[in-house]
Amino acid sequence: MKKYYLNYLDELESEAIFILREVWAQFQNPVLLFSGGKDSILVARLAKKAFYPSSIPFQFLHVDTGHNFPEAIQFRDDLVNKLGIQLIVGSVQKSIDDGRVSEEIGKNATRNVLQITTLLDTIEEYKIDCAIGGGRRDEEKARAKERFFSHRDDFGQWDPKNQRPELWNILNGKHFEGEHFRAFPISNWTEMDVWNYIKREKIEIPSLYIAHQRDMVWRNNSWIPFSKFLKLNDGEEVKNLKIRFRTLGDITITGGIESEADTLEKIVAEVAAMKQTERGNRSDDKRSESAMEDRKREGYF
C-alpha cells in the first residue's frame, strides 16, 4: 500500500515553508537575518523553496560586529550575489562611532551584547516589521519557549511571560506601528536535523564547519581562534590544531572543537556522538544561567 505520510525531514521542511509564506503574506517589510552561519544558510535555502519559481521576495540583514571570521563574510557575499538578494548591513562599529553604544571593558569584553542596539536601530531605520531568524528551540532553555511568530514591543523587547498563545498552525502577526515580530521557521529542528538536511540537500556551507588546521588559544575551557582581536594573557600560548566549529559567532567568542570530520558524512556521524551541546563552546551563553533569556528580553536574535 502506498504511504501517505511524510518522513520527518520533509515534514519539518514543509512546516518551515508554510511559516515563511505566512511571513510574506502577513508583513509589509520582512527581512531574513543572515549571519553566514549554517542555520541562516538553511533558512535561506528554505526561502528559495518556499517561493519558487519566484525569487526570494525579501532582503537579507546582517548585523556586523566587525569581529567576524573572514570566511563567513566571504561566504555571505557569495551567496547573496548568487541569489540576487539585496543585503542590508547593520554595523556595530558605526553604532560605537555614533556613540549609541560603548565597547565593553574588562577581561572577557565582547561585542556580543552591543549587537542588540545595532539590530534594533537597523530594524527601525528600514521600517522592518518582521525579522526572520534561524533560532531553534533545542539550542538553549530560553529559546525552548519561543513562538514561531514572536512579538517585540516598540522598544524591541521580548516579554516571555506574556506571549501570545500559538495554537495549531494559526499564526497571529498583528502589531501596532513601531512594534515588530521575529519569525522562527526552523524552531522545531535540532542540530542533528540541520546537519542531516544539509547533507541530504548537498547545501554549501562555510569551510569553518569542516575540520581544518588553525591557530588556537586555550581560554575559559574552550579553544578560541587566534586572531588580531585576541591579546594573549600570561601563560597562554598559540597552538596549531585540526579543528572545526559547531556554531559561528564572533571570532572572539566562538570556541572550536578538535575534530577529524572533514566531510559532511563525518560531521553528521560526529554530531550524533556529541556529548556537549552546540552552544557549550559559546562564552556569550556562559555568563550566567539566564544569559540568553536576559539578552533575548532586550531584543537579541
Next chain:
Amino acid sequence: MQIDNNQLLRFTTAGSVDDGKSTLIGRLLYDSKALFEDQLAAIELTSKRKGHKGIDLALFTDGLRDEREQGITIDVAYRYFTTPKRKFIIADTPGHIQYTRNMVTGASTANVAIILIDVRHGVMEQTKRHAFIASLLQIPHVIVCINKMDLVDYSEEIYNKINIQFEEFSSKLYAKDIRFIPISALDGDNVVNRSKNMDWYQGAPLLNTLENLHISSDINKTDARFPVQTVLRPQREGFIDYRGYAGRVASGIFRPGDKVTIMPSGFTATIKSIDTYEGSLKEAYAPMSVSITLENDIDVSRGDMIVKTTNQPKAVQEFDTMLCWLNNNSANPKAKYTILHTSNEQKAMIKDVMYKIDINTYHREEANKELNMNDIARVKIRTTRPLMVDKYRDNRVTGSFVLIDDTTHKTVAAGMIL
C-alpha cells in the same frame, strides 16, 4: 541513522512536578541519550545548590528564570529527541487549572497525550482535567502512565483499580485509543527499559509504545482541502504566465486533472500542475507545502480554499463551537473580534454563550455566561462573511480558529467547530 521513513510524532505531557512529569521527561531524554554532558553538569550543580540528593532530572525542563525560581512550569516548552525509529517533539505543559490555556495550546498539535497519575492518589481532579483537554482537542491517542509504582510495591491490584477508575469517568469523553502503562519515572521502570519489578505487565514500555503507535491514519485523507496562503507570480523568463497558488495541503489528496472548486467564489477549474522546487508532483497530500496551478484563468487569492468539487466544506456565517478563552480580559459579548481560520481573516462576534463546562467535573453551567481566562464554553459565533469549515472532529485544520482582540492584537480565544 536511517531517516528515510522515519515519522515525526508530537506528544503532550500535562502535569505538575508532583506527579513526576518533569522527572518522566528528564528520564526519556536521559535514557534515550538526548541530554548532553554540559546540560547534566549544570543540573548537577543546581541540584547540589538546592540540596537535592543525586541529579534532579526535573530541573532540566524549566526554561525561564521565574520557572526555575518557583519550581513550576508556566509556559509551553518544546523538547526534542530522536530514536532510530522516530523523531519526537514533546510539548511540555503545566498541569494546574490556572494554566489551562497553555495545556490547550500544547495539545493543539499533538498526536498523543500522556496523562500521568500518581498511583498513591489515583484519579484526581487534575487527571479529569487533562483527559478532558485531550478529548476537547481530539488528540487521537492517549497513554495513561500510572507513575510511582515503586511506592506501592509494584502492586498489580492497585494499578488495575486505577485503570477501572479512569475508564469509568472517561467513557463520557472522545478517545479513539487509550492505553495504560505502569511506570516508575524516578527509577526508569517501563519508561525506556522494561521493568524487572512488574512481570505481570505484558505490554510495551512507554518509549516503545510511542515508537510503534500507528499515526499515519490520523490524518484525514478523504476531504481534499487546500487553503491558499499566497500567489506566486514570478514574471521572469520561462515563467512569464506562471500563476501558482501556494499553500499547505490541510487534508485529502490532490492530483493534476482533479476537478476543483474555489471557495467562496464557487468557480470550478481543473488542476494543471502541482509544483515544488524539486519539480512537479503526481499527487499532494497533508501536510505538504506545494504550489497549485489551474487550467482556467480565474481569480484566486489568499483566504480562498481550493477543494474537490465532489467534496466541499460548508460555507457558514453562523456556527456552534467549543471555545477556550485565553486572555486576562474577559470576553465582551457585543464586541467584534478578528477571526483567523486557515488563511482566511474576517470579523466575528460571539452571539451567544450556551453553557460553560467545569472541566474538573464535566458539569454544564448554564447560569454563568461570562467568559474569563481558561474558561471553556459552547458558543455561537457569527461572522461578517462566510468561512469554509469542517467539523473539528473531522478536520483539525479546517475545523479550528482563533479570535484576536482588535484593541490589543492579542490572541484571546481558540475555537473547535462543532
